[in-house]
Amino acid sequence: MKVFISVDIEGVCGVVNSDSTGHGGKTYDEARKQMTDEVNAAVEGALAAGATEVVINDSHGGMNNILARDIHHQAQVILGTPKPMMMMEGIATDCDAAMFVGYHARMHSHGILSHTISGAVVSTVWVNDVICGEIGINAGLAGHFGIPVVFVTGDKHATEEAKSILGPIQVAAVKEAITRYSAKNMHPTKAVDLIRHQAEAALRQRGDVKPLVFGMPVTMRLEFLNAGMADAANFLPGSVRVDGRTVDYTADNYVTAFQGLRAMITLAGK
Numbered sequence: 001m002k003v004f005i006s007v008d009i010e011g012v013c014g015v016v017n018s019d020s021t022g023h024g025g026k027t028y029d030e031a032r033k034q035m036t037d038e039v040n041a042a043v044e045g046a047l048a049a050g051a052t053e054v055v056i057n058d059s060h061g062g063m064n065n066i067l068a069r070d071i072h073h074q075a076q077v078i079l080g081t082p083k084p085m086m087m088m089e090g091i092a093t094d095c096d097a098a099m100f101v102g103y104h105a106r107m108h109s110h111g112i113l114s115h116t117i118s119g120a121v122v123s124t125v126w127v128n129d130v131i132c133g134e135i136g137i138n139a140g141l142a143g144h145f146g147i148p149v150v151f152v153t154g155d156k157h158a159t160e161e162a163k164s165i166l167g168p169i170q171v172a173a174v175k176e177a178i179t180r181y182s183a184k185n186m187h188p189t190k191a192v193d194l195i196r197h198q199a200e201a202a203l204r205q206r207g208d209v210k211p212l213v214f215g216m217p218v219t220m221r222l223e224f225l226n227a228g229m230a231d232a233a234n235f236l237p238g239s240v241r242v243d244g245r246t247v248d249y250t251a252d253n254y255v256t257a258f259q260g261l262r263a264m265i266t267l268a269g270k
């Protein structure tokens, strides 16, 4: 059994602001250690439930945060950027289940460091009229390959968002946001223990979880923070301007639609 794990950092226990999310940040070293401990806990849970192969994808920022030396010896880790599938690089039809560790809630939610792909550019993303953050967008990529997302960790807003879009899956809420930049955190070792336990339970129940499959053709609707960003995004051939801040991209394949979404965000961020 092969398990794919995508790991972000904003939803890791103890992370509450940008001091913890980038190289040079005051608490970044501590955060990447906890990120590594949390993903290792998910690996241990997966192995306990019968996984024979685990592929981890570092999914935050420059995608080079996990301490590769400290990763569980039975796992492989994908580092660096850019990658065609970005936060989902490594997902393929030979996987049996996917897990999201350290994820955060979508832009405009009350969760810790809430954003959708780029907090400086993106306001709201709809996939076929469903508002999606990174959890929904990336679960759609897993669904394209027929893979269910069985387990999500992060703050309580992120885990609630996961359940609202994926159904009653196993989650681990390691902190509770007070504001976008403050939270009540579990003890870090308790968070690790919870993730190990819940990951194992999630994988044992994977047969109850359906992949998230969007109808085709699929439309990615992107509302930007301002109209100038939509002007730039609309240079993408095939994109359609909806209103001042909103551009659509439609494709008959989810991966192509996702690439359109990524391309529009890149253009808008220039």
Ligand SMILES: [Zn+2]
Binding pocket: 008, 009, 010, 059, 060, 061
């Ligand atoms: Zn991130």
